[in-house]
Amino acid sequence: MSLDSYKTIDEPTKETLFKDRNSKFFGFAFPVKSEDDVKICLEEVRKIHYAARHFCYAYQIGVEDIKYRANDDGEPNNSAGMPIYGQIQSFVVTNILIVVVRYFGGTKLGVGGLINAYKTSAQITLEASNIVEKTxxxxxxxxxxxxxxxxxxxxxxxxxxxxxxxxxxxxxxxxxxxxxxxxxxxxxxxxxxxxxxxxxxxx
CATH class of the missing domain: 3.30.70.240 (Alpha-Beta Plaits)
Known part of the structure; x- marks a missing residue:
């Protein structure tokens, strides 16, 4: 990739599912260009999964002037948002929001288990995404x-x-x-x- 190009997605990715000890993790990826876009996408996901308790997410906006945020949404500190953001960095994409929705399956996963589950869910979602290169x-x-x-x-x-x-x-x-x-x-x-x-x- 050259210095005057970047990778992103052009369209929302179909919902992905990762399971760990009966907990379900639904992953979504959206193309975003502003924090307003992020709010709209989060509302969409909350409508689809209105019964879920955790809507953890990370986003990165910008090409040369980067803005990002990671949110654990009630999960233990740095166990959800940062593992998701780590995958955004790993795939070197920007102008993207990844949301992982968790349904608790009755067995606690522990902080290590949560980190792994949110990371894996974000990875599966990015692998299912149509990543494009733009100038x-x-x-x-x-x-x-x-x-x-x-x-x-x-x-x-x-x-x-x-x-x-x-x-x-x-x-x-x-x-x-x-x-x-x-x-x-x-x-x-x-x-x-x-x-x-x-x-x-x-x-």
Whole structure:
């Protein structure tokens, strides 16, 4: 994996099940980009498993500026959330939430048993996930007159640059995304182009 790419999932993973001494551990993985996304996904899981007592989870958000959280949800300290987060790190994925729902089976597993069960459940869930690699992209706005459109479009095609959106009014306004490692080269091409202005958009 290169420095300007990362791994994540594009869609929620189907529920997985791990059993240990009659305790059941249901695993879920969701693609998330904000803490609001995390709350919505947790609510979904709570609706599905309304009778369960423990909804332990870990998430990681961000590509260069990483935010993460691990939650034991009533299980002994660091016996659930961190083992789940350990698997997120092990699979090197981001923008992901993993929730493990536990139903107690009548036999206590002990802290070591819980750590192993939550870790295994998260691992099974990640193995069942469709992990994809994405590039880190930087967004720019281009402004130019209509007579420059063919020239701009030719550069976009030659350099394989994504056109995210376009506005055509008195003049043209394009929003483009450039792979991080190609930013300098592409920026210079447009910056040196007569009658075309380029500016970076904040993420």
């Amino acid at each position: 880190i992209d930087v967004f720019f706005q281009l402004n130019f007159e209509y007579d420059m459109m063919n020239k701009v479009m030719r550069i976009l095609k030659e350099k394989n640059i994504n056109l995210e959106s376009q506005k055509m009014e008195l003049a043209c306004e394009y929003v483009i995304s450039i792979r991080k490692k190609e930013v300098k080269t592409v920026f210079e091409i447009f910056d040196n182009l007569y009658k075309v202005s380029i500016k970076k958009l904040e993420a």
